[in-house]
Amino acid sequence: MELRGSVVVVTGASAGIGRATAIACARRGARVVLAARRIDRLNDVAEAITGTGGEALAVRCDVGQLADINELVRATLERFGRIDVLVNNAGFGFSGTIEDTPDDVMRELLEVNYLSAFRLTRAVLPIMRKQRSGHIVNVSSVVGKISFPFHGAYSATKFAMCAMTEALRGELSGSGVTATAVLPASTRTEFFDAQQSIGDHSAAPAGPQQSAERVARAIVRSVNHPTPEVNLVAPMRLAFGLNAFFPILRDMAGRVFYRQRKRGGAKPGAANITTRR
Numbered sequence: 104m105e106l107r108g109s110v111v112v113v114t115g116a117s118a119g120i121g122r123a124t125a126i127a128c129a130r131r132g133a134r135v136v137l138a139a140r141r142i143d144r145l146n147d148v149a150e151a152i153t154g155t156g157g158e159a160l161a162v163r164c165d166v167g168q169l170a171d172i173n174e175l176v177r178a179t180l181e182r183f184g185r186i187d188v189l190v191n192n193a194g195f196g197f198s199g200t201i202e203d204t205p206d207d208v209m210r211e212l213l214e215v216n217y218l219s220a221f222r223l224t225r226a227v228l229p230i231m232r233k234q235r236s237g238h239i240v241n242v243s244s245v246v247g248k249i250s251f252p253f254h255g256a257y258s259a260t261k262f263a264m265c266a267m268t269e270a271l272r273g274e275l276s277g278s279g280v281t282a283t284a285v286l287p288a289s290t291r292t293e294f295f296d297a298q299q300s301i302g303d304h305s306a307a308p309a310g311p312q313q314s315a316e317r318v319a320r321a322i323v324r325s326v327n328h329p330t331p332e333v334n335l336v337a338p339m340r341l342a343f344g345l346n347a348f349f350p351i352l353r354d355m356a357g358r359v360f361y362r363q364r365k366r367g368g369a370k371p372g373a374a375n376i377t378t379r380r
């Protein structure tokens with residue numbers, strides 16, 4: 104798909120990967136709709152885009168609220184009359200064991216990280232089908248393919264993003280509309296500050312981190328040349344393959360990871376939810 108002149112809706116555009124994606128799309132001539140809760144941040148991104156000759160619309164939207172999602176679609180159609188690309192990116196992290204994850208946290212994770220994408224996709228598909236073109240980008244994660252201790256609740260929402268994308272690609276065949284799942288690994292954004300944790304105060308990023316701009320470039324490429332899945336870290340392909348054929352290896356790695364995290368200060372059973380932001 105050609106981005107020039109197209110209308111791209113990005114959720115979670117006030118920071119990190121969403122912000123970088125919106126700016127990257129605008130640089131390639133797309134008209135972008137920026138959605139998130141922090142409207143001041145969205146206005147800053149919109150100003151940065153219009154300041155360089157681009158076109159942007161900022162819409163305050165809590166993606167956990169169905170009414171906000173409907174309003175986002177309505178405002179986009181009112182301003183631009185079409186939707187070519189939807190980037191379902193808004194989300195937050197959570198670290199804690201399954202045993203310790205309260206119902207309300209799991210519900211919010213599902214609402215924000217998965218149900219929002221599901222609902223927005225359902226809302227824009229009739230529009231894209233009518234246009235006979237469109238692209239849905241679902242930002243999942245490497246933990247949308249393989250899960251580890253302390254990541255089960257968050258990871259489940261990212262597995263759901265991959266499952267939805269896989270089903271969609273079949274359901275959309277012949278419609279001119281397609282979908283891609285993007286699987287970022289650890290990325291330098293506000294994600295780890297905004298992340299909630301329970302009993303796991305060592306839930307900081309480990310290992311090398313990629314930039315939000317790198318993920319954004321990969322998202323743009325996936326729109327230009329639609330692929331089923333974007334994996335930004337090549338060795339993860341091997342990990343996913345091994346996980347599929349030898350799940351026992353993942354169990355062994357999971358046990359080592361769990362012990363290391365406990366040594367690093369994680370205390371399963373500690374009942375306070377914390378966030379660094």
Ligand SMILES: NC(=O)c1ccc[n+]([C@@H]2O[C@H](COP(=O)([O-])OP(=O)(O)OC[C@H]3O[C@@H](n4cnc5c(N)ncnc54)[C@H](OP(=O)(O)O)[C@@H]3O)[C@@H](O)[C@H]2O)c1
Nearest residue numbers: 115117118119120139140141165166194289290292293294
């Ligand atoms: N960073 C990583 O290491 C990493 C790795 C794999 C996958 N991911 C995924 O990448 C996506 C983007 O994360 P990021 O790294 O860019 O994190 P980030 O810098 O914390 O940005 C998260 C974005 O989501 C928005 N958001 C959160 N809750 C929302 C809600 N209820 N309604 C609307 N917007 C909401 C935030 O905006 P407001 O707070 O203004 O609403 C913000 O714009 C997430 O889905 C995340 O799971 C991140």
